[in-house]
Amino acid sequence: MLLRTMLANLGGSAVLSGPSVLPFFLQPSISTCRVCIRTAIIGAPKLNNQRVLSTPCAARRRVRYDDEEEDVDGDEEYGHKEEIAMLELYSQSAMGEALIVHAMVDEEEVEVLIFKGFSSCLSGRTPPDPSRSVLPARAVIKSIDIIKGPFDPSNTEYIRKGLTWEAFKTSLLAT
Structure with a gap:
């Protein structure tokens, strides 16, 4: 009425x-x-x-092209890191798991948390732009820990600890 x-x-x-x-x-x-x-x-x-409308929405990294302007703040090396992108892709399908990546950047150890496709730097600043990698291109991944997600720093439950990048890539990304 x-x-x-x-x-x-x-x-x-x-x-x-x-x-x-x-x-x-x-x-x-x-x-x-x-x-x-x-x-x-x-x-x-x-x-x-009834559900009349359904609009799927997902936030992902935007594509960066070579002809884009370079960053003015001098952090252009943070553009894209292939290994981090692969780990983010893996974490999207690994339900209930998070990854802690231990890497070396200029002789300094950096820890990165990756959960459900997103990465965040635990030992430094995370860029606010999601299209930029949290690790620069010169970073070297030392080890990867697989933990139960979501991440709780007071109660970290390790599934596998201390995997090298090559071991992680061959054992888990191949399946």
Whole structure:
């Protein structure tokens, strides 16, 4: 009943803004109010039981091209690290697991946490731009620990500890 009153106040039809399948046109009927979405007609009383719109959304790293301008802050070596990208891809499919990567950057040990496709530096700053790698290209991965996720620093449960990059790549990425 409320929908009929709203339609009468709107003049019988309304255009709403939203995602890709819009505009919606609300068309009153003599017997019941109906909502028409392109060619599909769905009865208004059933709307709260049905899911009309579904817009998948995922945040991933953006593609960087060679012809893009170089960073002005001098950190262009943080653009892309192939090993970190492979570990992020692995962590997306490894449910309930997180990775702690131990690496050396300019004679300094750096720890990186990778969980569900995202990486964060535990021993330094993490770039705010998700398209940039947390490790520079000159970094050398020393070992990888597989732990139960999500990461809890007070209670870290190791599944495998001290894997080299080559051992990790051959044993886990090959499956």
